[in-house]
Amino acid sequence: MITVQPSASREDYLKAIYVLEDEGQGPVSTNALSERVQAKPASVSGMLKQLAEGGWVDHTAYRGVSLTAAGRGIAVDVIRRHRLWEVFLVDRLGFGWDEVHDLAEQLEHVEHAELMNRLDAFLGHPAFDPHGDPIPRSDGTVVDPRRLITADALLPGQSAVVKGVVDSSDGFLRHLDALGIGLGTAFEVSEWHGFDGSATIAGKGLWTAAVLRNLYVEING
């Protein structure tokens, strides 16, 4: 089989492997991948064979999979496309940050050499997407100079600004909307409640542990 261009489906797999490789360490298991791409492990096995033949991944049977340089390049580009589209959808079309994921999943597979560079310029070369994730540059580098921690690591009296989310599921994002929390929201921890991990936030009431550990923040100063 001579496959020159990864199909949409293959791009999805490469992206998924990239993310999972980033989260955990070491090669990615077939099971984890199957969960991520919403396919049965058997289907994943088949796809991995293709990806290995295409030179996009290294795969040893029963030992997990990892990206080659070529595969990583494609994965990063797919992520770049995804995040640029998200910026467009939220900043220009006025979608909520909880509404754009599925749409961007479709748009990211549109094939065109020049399109993303033009969209990037049109959007003003944004560095981060609507969820606070860094947007890879066209040369494949991913730059994120921020020093982010999760909000559950803040000390009482510290103030911080929300810069991203750990969990970017629709449900969590809508919950944040309901609480009035978004990117750029500044706050100060008044008091921790050790019993359930929640904290009182100055002027904003109580935030639960589940919320706090899913917020990426930058400490003020």
Next chain:
Amino acid sequence: MITVQPSASREDYLKAIYVLEDEGQGPVSTNALSERVQAKPASVSGMLKQLAEGGWVDHTAYRGVSLTAAGRGIAVDVIRRHRLWEVFLVDRLGFGWDEVHDLAEQLEHVEHAELMNRLDAFLGHPAFDPHGDPIPRSDGTVVDPRRLITADALLPGQSAVVKGVVDSSDGFLRHLDALGIGLGTAFEVSEWHGFDGSATIAGKGLWTAAVLRNLYVEING
């Protein structure tokens, strides 16, 4: 087979049938369709069976195919999506009118209920695409109040404005660019040359018959 949602491929077929039905009159032949969608007649036959089963077309063997109301609705919507994306690509991203067709072919198949309405609003509810073709409304109506004729029907001394093109192939569009002709170009026919159908255009030199019969214009006044 129970098919609720037309696939990208089926949408392409419905769009092609719509266009061909518009051009010629009466049902569309398998051959004409096969040419249009770049597939063999045998493949078209198979697809027509599917489309008929889905209730999108009426198809009698050897008698050609025509759209049902449902099929026409989808075809018009695909065209709407295609043309709105073209406006975006040309007006906002700065692509040339000869560069956007293939890209719009991909974008038109992105499935999302709200997307096109938002894009439409973002673009200021444009009535025409970069080639001068009318953009269907979201209710499925196609409104074009213009009285367009092709430029080869102008009389000497008449002045007119270019409003569209009959042939929107890349090659013709680039040729128009080279001649300095675009939508909105105003001109006046000085003299016809019966021998080859060309005409002298006041201040703009000679335009050939091939150019003139592929320009839609509105007469001034």
Next chain:
DNA sequence: TTCATTTTTTAGGCAGGACTAAAAATAAAT
């Protein structure tokens, strides 16, 4: 009407990408 030509359909395949069921390899537990 009959023959030749064109158009369309049927029949049989192939590739991609998913599935289920079953086998094989690894990991865990006794």
Next chain:
DNA sequence: ATTTATTTTTAGTCCTGCCTAAAAAATGAA
């Protein structure tokens, strides 16, 4: 160490869209 449980892979199907080759229907000419 041997059995048990889990993970992963193989084997065999299916569906979608395309293909080619061949058969059948329609059309046009003689």
